Amino acid sequence: MTQLILEQALNGLQFGLMLFLLAAGLTLVFGIMDMINLAHGSLYMAGAYLAAAATQASNSFVVGIGAAMLATAILGALLEITLLRRLYARNHLAQVLATFALILIANEAVRMIWGAQPVPLNAPDALSGPVNIAGFFYPAYRLLIIGVGALVAVLLYVLVTHTRLGMWVRAGASNREMTEALGINVRLLFTIVFAFGAALCALAGAMLGPLLAVQAGMGESILILAFVVIVIGGIGSIRGALVGSLLVGIVDTLGRAALPSLLSLFLSPEVASNFGPALASVLIYLLMAAILFWRPEGLFPARA
Amino acid sequence: MGLYESSKRRRVAAAITLASLLALPWLITALDQGFYISFASRVLIFALAATSLNLVIGFGGMISFGHAAFFGTGAYCVAVLAESGIVSAALAWPLTMALTALLALLIGAISLRTRGVYFIMITLAFAQMVFYLVVSLKAWGGDDGLSLVRRSIFGGLDLKDDTTFYFVVLAILALVLVALDRLAHSRFGRVIQSIRENETRMEALGYPVFAYKLVCFVIGGALAGLAGALLVNQSGLASPNLLHWMQSGTLMVMIVLGGVGSVYGGVVGAVLLLLGEEILAEWVPHWPIGLGVLLLAVVLWAPLGIAGLFGWGRSRE
Numbered sequence: 001m002t003q004l005i006l007e008q009a010l011n012g013l014q015f016g017l018m019l020f021l022l023a024a025g026l027t028l029v030f031g032i033m034d035m036i037n038l039a040h041g042s043l044y045m046a047g048a049y050l051a052a053a054a055t056q057a058s059n060s061f062v063v064g065i066g067a068a069m070l071a072t073a074i075l076g077a078l079l080e081i082t083l084l085r086r087l088y089a090r091n092h093l094a095q096v097l098a099t100f101a102l103i104l105i106a107n108e109a110v111r112m113i114w115g116a117q118p119v120p121l122n123a124p125d126a127l128s129g130p131v132n133i134a135g136f137f138y139p140a141y142r143l144l145i146i147g148v149g150a151l152v153a154v155l156l157y158v159l160v161t162h163t164r165l166g167m168w169v170r171a172g173a174s175n176r177e178m179t180e181a182l183g184i185n186v187r188l189l190f191t192i193v194f195a196f197g198a199a200l201c202a203l204a205g206a207m208l209g210p211l212l213a214v215q216a217g218m219g220e221s222i223l224i225l226a227f228v229v230i231v232i233g234g235i236g237s238i239r240g241a242l243v244g245s246l247l248v249g250i251v252d253t254l255g256r257a258a259l260p261s262l263l264s265l266f267l268s269p270e271v272a273s274n275f276g277p278a279l280a281s282v283l284i285y286l287l288m289a290a291i292l293f294w295r296p297e298g299l300f301p302a303r304a
Numbered sequence: 305m306g307l308y309e310s311s312k313r314r315r316v317a318a319a320i321t322l323a324s325l326l327a328l329p330w331l332i333t334a335l336d337q338g339f340y341i342s343f344a345s346r347v348l349i350f351a352l353a354a355t356s357l358n359l360v361i362g363f364g365g366m367i368s369f370g371h372a373a374f375f376g377t378g379a380y381c382v383a384v385l386a387e388s389g390i391v392s393a394a395l396a397w398p399l400t401m402a403l404t405a406l407l408a409l410l411i412g413a414i415s416l417r418t419r420g421v422y423f424i425m426i427t428l429a430f431a432q433m434v435f436y437l438v439v440s441l442k443a444w445g446g447d448d449g450l451s452l453v454r455r456s457i458f459g460g461l462d463l464k465d466d467t468t469f470y471f472v473v474l475a476i477l478a479l480v481l482v483a484l485d486r487l488a489h490s491r492f493g494r495v496i497q498s499i500r501e502n503e504t505r506m507e508a509l510g511y512p513v514f515a516y517k518l519v520c521f522v523i524g525g526a527l528a529g530l531a532g533a534l535l536v537n538q539s540g541l542a543s544p545n546l547l548h549w550m551q552s553g554t555l556m557v558m559i560v561l562g563g564v565g566s567v568y569g570g571v572v573g574a575v576l577l578l579l580g581e582e583i584l585a586e587w588v589p590h591w592p593i594g595l596g597v598l599l600l601a602v603v604l605w606a607p608l609g610i611a612g613l614f615g616w617g618r619s620r621e
Contacts (some may be wrong), residue, residue: 036421086604092421093367097560098603100553105596112590224432224549231425278440282433289414289433292426296418 003136008257009250014142016249017149021204022222023229023241024156025197031173031236033088033190038099039079040201040226041219042106047072047202048209048218049110052121061124065206069199076198080191107216116216121209145207152203153242160238169193173236225252228288234298243299248284255280318568325474329467341466342538347578348473349534352480354558354570356527359484361556362565363493364520365500369424370411370431371555374404374525376547378532380438383450383542393456393463400533401526407434408525412518428549435547449543452536463537473534477571480527485567496520500565561602 026040047068054071055064079102087095123141130137160166171179172186180186205218212218229248233240260276267275291299325348332340357371381400390396415426444450455463463469487493496516499506507513536542545551554577562573577595585591 030421034421036424083600090603090607092424093361093556093560093564094603094607096367096369096424096553097556098600100557101596101599101603103596104592104599108590108592108596112593220550224428227425228429231422231429235421274442278437281436281440285429285433285436288429289426292418292422292429293414296422 004257005254006136007138008254010138010146011142012250012253013246014146014149014249015253016246017146017153018204018208019222019225019229019249020149020153020242020245021200022226023233023245024238025193025200026226027230027233027236027238027241028169028173028193029190029197030230032169032176032186032193034176035084035088036092036095036099037084038096038223039102039106040197041223042103043072043076043198043201043219044205044222045106045110045216045219046075046205047198048121048205048214049114049119050202051206051209052119052214053114055121061122064121065203068206069202072202072205073195073199076201077191077195079198080194084194085187103220106219110216118213118215121206121214123210141210145211148203148207152200156238157242165189165192225284228284230298232288232291232298234300237298237300240298240300247287251287252280252284255283259283322478329470333467338466341470343582345466345470345473345538346535347575348470348477349531349538350555350558350578351571351574352473352477352534353528353531354555354562354574355477355480355484355567356524356531356570357555358559358562358564358566358570359527360521360524362559362563362569363488363500364496364517364524365503366416366517366521367424368415368427368521368524369549369552369556370427370429371524371528372547372549372551373411373431373434374408374528375532375535375551375555376438376542376544377407377434378404378529379536379542379546380444380450380532381529382456382533382536383452384444386453386456387450391454391457393458396456397530397533401529404529404532405522405526407529408522409518412521412525416514416517416521428552431547431549431552435544435549438547439544444542447544449541449545452540452542455537455540456533469537473538476530476534480530481567481571488567492516492519497565557599561599 022040022044026037029035029037029040050071051064051068053064054067055061058064058067083098083102087098090098127141127144129140131140131143158166160169168179168184168189171182171184172189176186205214208222225248229244230241231244232247233242233244256277259280260272263276263279264272328344329341332338332344353371353375356374357368360366360368360371378400381403382396385391385396385399390399411427411430415423415430418426438444439446455469457463458472461468461472463472488497495506495511499511499513499516503513532542532546535546558573558577559570560573561576562571563569580595581591584594588594
């Protein structure tokens with residue numbers, strides 16, 4: 001039982017850290033430019049596909065991920081300069097619609113290039129087995145994801161809280177006009193943030209690719225979760241995104257694993273087996289609605 | 305253009321559209337394309353769903369990203385009622401509307417406490433909850449959806465006949481549009497549109513802003529439920545797709561294509577999108593790309609939608 005709970009907790013941590021990679025870029029875009037970008041999930045999908053293609057071409061998973069991150073960053077920067085920049089001043093409805101259009105285009109473009117079937121993306125063979133941590137076995141590849149996710153989270157934290165660039169980003173998120181008035185080129189800053197966010201998306205897509213299927217539309221389900229994360233954490237806050245990601249990752253994973261058996265303690269097995277999965281799958285949305293109800297600005301509001 | 309002249313022109317346009325829609329079944333039968341009667345019903349039903357969302361977004365200014373919750377719940381409600389033997393439209397449809405209104409009241413009462421992007425996200429979250437709840441209920445077919453055991457019985461009319469069903473849908477849509485046109489020009493309509501323009505000012509003037517918005521949201525939800533009730537009768541299946549957030553997105557696409565905040569915007573958008581899908585998907589390979597580009601173009605260069613291009617948009621008095 002402890003083995004199971006420990007494993008699920010680690011899975012939740014792993015999922016949460018990957019969610020953080022997506023949520024970090026999304027929350028900054030959202031926070032600085034007040035822009036809803038539904039196409040963030042498409043960048044994640046593009047990253048996974050590019051990683052699959054580059055891994056196949058180079059026969060190296062590491063090269064594949066690096067190439068995918070670079071290519072997706074360029075793609076993101078181009079997207080920002082050509083299109084998204086025009087949407088900052090528009091209302092949220094226009095932003096939702098325009099980026100919804102981008103999702104339609106991206107999904108179909110991927111189908112055009114790679115076909116409707118999922119594309120294989122395999123983790124290196126060396127990492128395919130489980131590792132033994134003091135008598136407890138856990139898949140090596142998932143452990144790597146946790147390591148990479150934690151490393152990126154720390155680097156990002158240092159970048160945002162202890163560098164000049166990070167200071168500008170935080171200033172932009174808390175008050176854009178004031179930051180511009182102080183002479184910071186927020187437009188350029190934003191293109192950089194966007195490209196950076198796209199690279200993180202690609203990293204998440206490439207790392208999760210071997211666990212989930214690399215296919216058209218893979219970005220949508222995780223996009224909604226990333227939005228849940230940043231709304232819980234507070235829009236524009238990196239710290240909020242980290243806390244929100246881990247909260248969502250662990251609550252979702254543990255809920256799915258434990259809720260059905262937990263409910264069967266005080267409900268009939270039939271009801272529990274029917275109601276458990278249903279409740280588990282809405283748990284994070286309940287969490288989000290509850291947090292919005294009591295703290296409408298999220299847990300760590302970026303704007304004071 | 306004076307107000308009188310504009311309303312006169314609109315009345316003429318509406319009369320011509322109604323007359324051609326009334327004649328449509330005969331045209332389709334004459335061309336021996338029976339399938340298209342059912343398709344025409346589908347278009348009108350989506351027009352109703354889009355119109356209900358346009359009431360919430362276009363008139364109420366509440367950017368709800370969870371409208372599929374009401375649309376899909378309407379469909380499931382009728383299918384579940386039919387399974388338990390309630391097939392009378394006079395009973396099942398109002399019951400469905402009452403239920404979706406109640407759902408909208410619940411979701412709206414909580415969501416309307418938030419503003420801006422938070423409102424968009426919380427409505428999305430509620431719609432996701434409904435989606436996952438329904439999908440995980442095995443009794444309702446899970447991922448496969450729930451088939452309708454039989455079409456509703458509408459008084460003495462046999463809705464199994466596609467042409468009869470089409471006329472019922474057309475009548476309902478026409479009634480709703482006339483009612484909404486009235487509503488838009490009523491005191492309630494004026495207030496809700498003023499709230500859309502400047503909520504703070506209306507609040508300062510002493511209007512119960514929250515209550516007005518909630519009522520608007522609930523009417524929108526009930527009408528979407530009615531559209532769902534009709535759709536399940538048309539397609540014979542309450543599918544989880546109807547509850548999916550992409551469905552909410554599609555309804556938003558319709559009203560933006562057609563014209564946000566114009567009474568007929570939802571109808572124009574639904575006709576454009578579904579006809580486009582039906583016709584262009586045959587001829588244009590990778591049609592979604594074309595749709596995406598069209599949508600981008602409309603958002604960037606025609607913010608009032610196609611209706612706005614022709615000057616039938618929301619009147620700016």
